[in-house]
Amino acid sequence: MLRALLLITAGLVMNAQAVAQVKNPGTVVKAISEEWTTLDPAQCYDLNCGEVLHNLFDTLVGYNGSNPQIVPLLAREVPTRANGGISADGRTYTFKLRPNLRFTDGTPVTARDVEYSLRRMLVVAAATGPAQLLSEPLLGTPDLPDAKENPDIYAVIERAIRATDPHTVTIRLAQPFAPFLTILTNPYFSVYSRSAAIRAGAWSGTARDWAQHNHEESGPFQRKQPLGSGPYKLAVYDPPHSLVMVHNVGYWRGPARIRRVAIQVVPEDSTRMLMMRAGDVDIIDLPPALLSQLEGVPGVVVTRNLPAVSLNGLFLNQKVTGHPEQLGSGKLDGQGIPANFFSDVHVRRGFAYSIDRKTIVKEILAGQGIARQSLAISGLASEQPGVGYGYDPKKAEQEFRRVFGGQLWQKGFVLPVYATNDPVRNSILQLLKRNVEALNPKFRVEVQQLTTQDYFARRSKGELTAWVGNWTLDYYDPHNLFEPWTGPDGTYATAQHYSNPQIDRLLHQAIVETVPAKRQALYRQVQGLQARDAFGIPLYQVVDSGIRREWLGGRNFNLATVGDSFYEMNK
The missing domain is CATH 3.40.190.10 (Periplasmic binding protein-like II)
Incomplete structure (x- = not known):
């Protein structure tokens, strides 16, 4: 039972009815x-x-x-x-x-x-x-x-x-x-x-x-x-x-x-x-889907689209461990996938070109997000022009046709992907499923839901194949995004069994470099390499909202x- 909503204030009892004058000044x-x-x-x-x-x-x-x-x-x-x-x-x-x-x-x-x-x-x-x-x-x-x-x-x-x-x-x-x-x-x-x-x-x-x-x-x-x-x-x-x-x-x-x-x-x-x-x-906090219920209410100010230092992405594990049954046959025979399915860059690029960020932001997020194709997010790092992957079914098909010498396109696959009960992440994977399966009737993507505890436990053990995840920065600097996403000890880099010695060198140079323009140039190089490798594919930047009395x-x-x-x- 909710505690009494008589919040402790300066000795004033709050009215239940809205009034024009300021309540509880100070x-x-x-x-x-x-x-x-x-x-x-x-x-x-x-x-x-x-x-x-x-x-x-x-x-x-x-x-x-x-x-x-x-x-x-x-x-x-x-x-x-x-x-x-x-x-x-x-x-x-x-x-x-x-x-x-x-x-x-x-x-x-x-x-x-x-x-x-x-x-x-x-x-x-x-x-x-x-x-x-x-x-x-x-x-x-x-x-x-x-x-x-x-x-x-x-x-x-x-x-x-x-x-x-x-x-x-x-x-x-x-x-x-x-x-x-x-x-x-x-x-x-x-x-x-x-x-x-x-x-x-x-x-x-x-x-x-x-x-x-x-x-x-x-x-x-x-x-x-x-x-x-x-x-x-x-x-x-x-x-x-x-x-x-x-x-x-x-x-x-x-x-x-x-x-x-x-x-x-x-x-x-x-x-x-x-x-x-x-x-x-x-002041209150509220999920984005409910903001419209307070917009237009007299005395209430709703502020939308406040960029947060947070980025969501699609993550692809190139060395799946444990639970062999989740891989079906464990082979490239149309009945499952091998454990190293995502080790082929053309598989990763095929999935990258199958992501429709416009639909994600407009329909799934109800406009409360900013589509991102690179690791550049508001205020942190300038974008390397031309990096990333837009939604392009033709290019996706071209990439999938190149996988394992053309065998993937001929034989197809059954791929499990994972979400918690989070409705946004589940909807994103369902959208990805529709787009990928539309390319080839032999392609099957199965969206599986896990409890939050099981999700994190299996991710840490390398048992997940593909999933949508989020990184919220601990401090306001590009290092705290680029390193966990791509670095040698990064949270998401290690979860995907991804490493790139060239990126490692650039990240080390950026962390000891104190001239801002030079740091930005180094991070732009990392963006290009990360996009080329198509690991940890950026989807959208989270945006927050603010709700207060006027x-x-x-x-x-x-x-x-x-x-x-x-x-x-x-x-």
Whole structure:
């Protein structure tokens, strides 16, 4: 049963009827569909908890409202080579803290707090957390520090992150890493009080007990937050139902105009829509298919087509393992497929030319998507002209006729492809099935649905043949899309048993290159090679939507940030 919808506000009881005047001035009420996981920065790794961290804590650097330009937050300035903040070899970053920074209890923010917060991320090394984002630039590997396998790694962590005086922190990278500052804008790398965390039972900050806290699944901050210095502080926390934040009157940028923020978990779409119609909430999230039900409602503003840093694609496994029955006969005889079916580039290109992105966006996504033929998505990487595959049945037939010396066209195949119960992905595969089977009556594509758990388990074991998947970037840089999609250790590259040494070299050059124009040129080369190989075929870029009451101002949409920043809002 849904908790009472009397959300905790500034002592005001919300009316059930829509009224013309602003309800609850100085308070923002937001209804979301899913709960947050934790308020521990070392454990949090989803958008809902990330949004809360973004408002409770500050990072060293961040973004300026809707502008994706990096600006200093706790740091006095953004490190550059020109100001001496980045060393000549590109490996050492020096951060000078602003003077007179305070946590919400009035105690000073020092460089030791920064040192502790970042070190603890690597010490905890939560399997489902964001530590790999820091371990890649600092330790030279996305693998998480492990006290049992490598007990000496803590000494490396200590050397990598050091408070050299009360107001200065130096961070030493394993190699130059162009998006390092971008990573630090993420709220997962928030700064909190070292002494308060230790008193709460967290890691001591020394080598003495680091192994005891390594890979801990639940620390002291499952039902409370560390002590932060952000624009808000936590007033009420009732997981998994609601939380209330109040503004930090001593915040270094000045207190927020929105004095109180209440976030309520309301799983039912219909209930959230009723609350929005009545004016009982200021912000809600909603699936794209339901947006039209709120468009035109007096007092409600619906914003569509906000590009997200997320890309969906069709993935083709060239070395299927396990469950031989899923391959039918396991041969190229019209009754199944061999395990290496997608190792032939002409098979992959045939499927690439069979994808109708226009229909996907118009009919399946109801316009809530941007067709993409390459790894270039809004704001991240410029597109290499002429790359990718448009929908072209004639070219698809030409490619399929070339497979295995013409045998595929003569004998046909039976191919299972996989989806979860996600209606969009299932519809995309059904569309692909129709297009491919229309080319040759001997071609059969069987769309099979799996539970989400089974889907991910079988994908990790290499048992899936083909599937539609999504990659949402962890930080706003092309490396975090190109590497998982095509890199030697990339999530989707390894799932497809795909590797290209030429791409590997280009990605390494791009990650150490700090001149933006040169990085863009390298990523354009990767686009061309990835398109030539037809692995991980891009389909569409996800777009988001925004729903708010018209009386709420200052809500910025920034591709680079996680969730809402209530500090900029007014009502």
